[in-house]
Amino acid sequence: MGEYALQMQGIIKEFPGVRALDNVTFSVRKGEIHALCGENGAGKSTLMKILSGVYPHGTYDGQILVNGQKVQFKSIKESQDAGIAIIYQELALVEEMTVAENLFLSHDLMRAKVINWNKIYVEAQKWLDHIGLNIDPQTKVGDLTVGKQQLIEIAKALTKEIEILILDEPTAALTESDVEILINLLNDLRSKGVTCIYISHKLGEVMTLADTVTILRDGQTISTDPIEELTEDKIITKMVGRELTELFPYEQREISDENVLEVKNYSTVDETGKKVINNVSFTLKKGEILGFSGLMGAGRSELFISLFGGFKGKKFGTVYIDGKETNIKKPADAIKEGLAYVSEDRKRYGLVLGMDITKNTTLTALNKVMKLKVIDQALEIKSVSVITDKVKLKAPSLEAKVGQLSGGNQQKVVLSKWLMNNPKILILDEPTRGIDVGAKYEIYKIINELASQGVGIVIISSELPEVLGMSDRIIVMSQGTITGEFLRDEATQENIMTCATGGKKREQSLVNS
Incomplete structure (x- = not known):
């Protein structure tokens, strides 16, 4: 060579x-x-x-x-x-x-x-x-x-x-x-x-x-x-250009005893009659970061797409938000209930690449920037500026096309879009895919801040270090069902992979508590 x-x-x-x-x-x-x-x-x-x-x-x-x-x-x-x-x-x-x-x-x-x-x-x-x-x-x-x-x-x-x-x-x-x-x-x-x-x-x-x-x-x-x-x-x-003291800047915080989300005996069947999710039950507390791990095809994304109202097929089971039973039929229902979903494919499902940062950010919250059913451009720009400053968005201006931004900044625009709604529950599907370490660190800090404000957060990730590094609790799925659940201090790559590959389901008192 x-x-x-x-x-x-x-x-x-x-x-x-x-x-x-x-x-x-x-x-x-x-x-x-x-x-x-x-x-x-x-x-x-x-x-x-x-x-x-x-x-x-x-x-x-x-x-x-x-x-x-x-x-x-x-x-x-x-x-x-x-x-x-x-x-x-x-x-x-x-x-x-x-x-x-x-x-x-x-x-x-x-x-x-x-x-x-x-x-x-x-x-x-x-x-x-x-x-x-x-x-x-x-x-x-x-x-x-x-x-x-x-x-x-x-x-x-x-x-x-x-x-x-x-x-x-x-x-x-x-x-x-x-x-x-x-x-x-x-x-x-x-x-x-x-x-x-x-x-x-x-x-x-x-x-x-x-x-x-x-x-x-x-x-x-x-x-x-x-x-x-x-x-x-x-x-x-x-x-x-500097040392990152921690790749995953997890922060200890008080987690409420109240469930912001409770899912009981939840199953889905797709249009061909195949069962995709099989009798899943779990809870998410206010201010908790709940990691979902598993191999590709385990059903993690499908579960939360269904809960968000984006699944084509039949679903069974009960879903409670803030203790109240809900019936979410479409994403608009989910948004009204306080759910936000950051897709794993931000370019296809999270953004309109040909539109500018401002328009992308207000897509799900137009009612908040309208007066007499007309968008107030001054209010829109002011509102977007506040949100994008919080997520430390780096862009030439708010008029820049989203398709011209780096992957990390595109992801920050997606986050900004959902933060405009002040969600109760933020579902992050592969939140740092294709993003450099500096941008990852900044997104983890945003996650910590939201959790400290009482937002219930779900992180679906194929990267085990990310799930282990950022979660308060970790749920493992395999073939459409939950096969394990671990508190932060007891989770390891080995026991997560055992459950992810279809190992024996871990029975413990904290499951579905």
């Missing part, structure tokens, strides 16, 4: 009023997995867009060398022709096409006057076998999970003769089994001499996979170090 596959030297990129990259140097050796770390807005994506030809030569200063040769990419195709492939978080697949069609969409096999479908399916199966994905190549991509689609995107890149593979937050939507497939695949590619640039906020993965780590902060190169010289804490300190 002595020679450099890539050298980016003195890269400067400016947008109106902003220097996004300031004399960045980034060098990657052949056949290594090189992690590129930094907070959202540090310049990682901008740097990769220059490398992949999205920002063509002439729109930036500095030079790029691939395998020692100077290159000047004027388009994405020129970058691809040089053996560079980039896989973004937003996948570039056609959902109505089959897996095989997506794999060879721009391939000569699909450009023939008469397409040999048998050959395409055979070739597609070879690539699926190569990455360890057991699916039919004639399956529609839209029928696959996001995690499987991510792996199809990687296979698509491998069908071309790539030398440098760039992965941007590749495991954000993957199940544990899919993550294992990806890790094995990347290790295999490294052994075959393929160079990988790995962008991730999941530092555990960085420590496991990377040979070298480069850190950007505020558009500048902070350091490049071999992984042996780093720890997660050292990486975080370099990323944020």
